[in-house]
Amino acid sequence: MIEAVIGLEVHIELGTQSKMFCRCENRFGAPPNTLTCPVCLGLPGALPRPNRGAVERALRLALALGARVAPVLQFDRKHYFYPDLPKGYQISQSRTVLAEGGQLEVAGRRVGIHHLHLEEDAGKLLHLGGRASVDLNRAGVPLVEIVSLPDMHSGGEARAFLEEMRLLAEHLGVAEVRMEEGVLRADLNVSVRTAGEAGLSARTEVKNMNSFRAVERAVAHEVARQSELLSRGERLSQETRGWDDQAGATYPQRRKETADDYRYMPEPDLPSYPLSAEWLEEIRRTMPSPPAALRQRLGALGVPDEAVALLLEARARLELFDQAVAAGAPPVQAAQWIVGELARIERESAVAMADRAYPGADLAELLALVADGTLAGPGAKRALEISYREGRELREVVAAEGLAAIGAGSALDALIDQVLAENKAAVGDLLAGQEKALGFLLGQLMRLSGGRADPKLAASRIRERARSCSTDS
Ligand SMILES: [Zn+2]
Known part of the structure; x- marks a missing residue:
């Protein structure tokens, strides 16, 4: 039996206003x-100054992971040559890292953390029409790197770890993690051994994965590839490999550098800064709740697990939920409308909840109007959609668009009579006991009323009117 041993190095671009x-x-x-x-x-002579906001964000992560924070913040130079790195070195941390130890609980399992450190991102190479250009907008963007212990054993576990790390960064306000913008990237360390053996084969590092699915697939591919080599009695060498998403395969890139190759040295342009116990205490006291605590809080409000998971996907969803509940909305219904109807509208309108900042008070109002019968199913959905898409106040939309439900009364009866008169055959079927005809007539009524009739009330009223018009004739 072959066992896989997997560790991850996760890079998160910190969501600061300015660079590192x-x-x-x-x-x-x-x-x-x-x-x-x-x-x-x-450029020669330019002097760096560290960004306090970046350090604070990285410390939030360190504290949430239960890592031991170093007494001082100290930077080192990591030398390598690449066109997207204008200085010829990256400012990183090596002698003293920001924090060591800690753990992340993922689906009931604990994955140990080796350490966290701060560094700056490099620029980006663009390959256009046979030419390579460099964009240095990303050079100097603050990064935190979180290195896990090799505690994972499958692609599924590696993926779950990365997903939980994304939620942690999102909810601690460390970064707004848009995967397509490369805010979160992971390097994968994979080695295999015969189960029960202590020693590990040489490990392979797969660089720069930027999707959860790719991480899962790359692990599967590496485990299969290494197992095959071992079974043929070949020796594995320590190497760095890339990931070809289309081919679903890793490929050799270069021999893995050792720490010596980077010629680490203390960064002479930056002194060391004390990380005071008072500052850490203040960060601990004021930082937002991590996902584990949020799951508990939402569960205690009766929100079902599946809705909790969907609410936590984006911080904007949770903020809207909290606002709506504070404005008096029942928690379970508020959660269901956000992860159901509102998430659908968000997808279809391409206006992200994070950009729209939909007012929670309007969602609470919507639920109250549904509860007191002013709005019925389709009308309620339409009111929400217009008010979200166009950024209009909910009560104004209901009035201006005439979306209030048509309750019991002469207006509803007049619409029903019109539907019955236009669909005599269906009325006959209904009276003959064919229930399918009721659905058809109800559909016609909904169309005629612009979705404003209360479906339950209308259904029973259609039955009554159908019976009475058959006795009339
Ligand atoms: Zn700059």
Whole structure:
């Protein structure tokens, strides 16, 4: 039996306003090389200054993971040559890292954390029309790297760890994790051994994975590849490999560097900064709740597990939920409308909840209008959709668009009589006991009323009117 041993190195770009060591804006999607200055371009004589907000965000992660924070913040130079690294070295941490130890609980299992450290991101190479260009907007963006212990044994576990890490970063306010923007990336360490054996085969590092699915697939591929080599009696060598998503395979990149190759040295332009117990205590006291605590809180409100998982997917969803509940919405219904109807509208309208900031008070109002019968099913959905898409106040939308439900009374009866008169055959079928005809007539009524009739009330009223018009004739 072959056993896989997996560790992850997770890189998260911190969601600060400015970069790690200069005041340049930290923003994705700006025109190439417009967010740069002498510091992040690595020009001679430029001096770095650390970003306190970045350090604080990384410390939130360290504290949430239960890691031991170092007494001082100290930076080192990590040398390597690559065109996206103008200084020829990256400012990172090696002698003293930000924090060591800790763990992350993933689906009831604990994965140990080796350490966390701070560093700066490199720029990006763009390959266009046979030419390579470099965009240095990303150079100097703050990164935290979290290195796990080799505590995982399958692609599924590695994926779950990365997903939980994303939720942690999202809810601690450390980063807004948009995977497609490369905010979260992972390197994978995979080795295999015959189960029960203590020693490990040489490990392979797969670099720069930026999707959960890719991580899961890359593990499966590496385990199969290494097992096959072992079974043929070949020796595995320590190496760095890349991932080809289309081929679903890893491929050799280069021999793995050792720490010596990087010629680490203390960063002479930055002194060491004390990380005071008072500051750590203040961060601990003021930082938002991690996902584990949020799951408990939402569960205690009666929100079902599946809805909890969907609510936690984005911080904006949870914020909307909390606002709506504070404004008097029943928690279970508020959760269901957010992860159901509102999530659908968000997908279809391409306006992200994070950008729209839909008011929780309006969602609470919607639920109250449904509860008192002012809004019925389709009308309620329509009111929510218009008010979300167009950013209009809910009560105003209900009035202006005439979405209030048509309750019991002459208006409903008049619509029903019209439907019955236009669909005599269906009325006959209904009276003959064919229940399918009721659904058809109800559908016609909904169309005629623009979805404003209360379906339950309308169904029973259709039966009554159908019976009475048959006795009339
Ligand atoms: Zn800069």
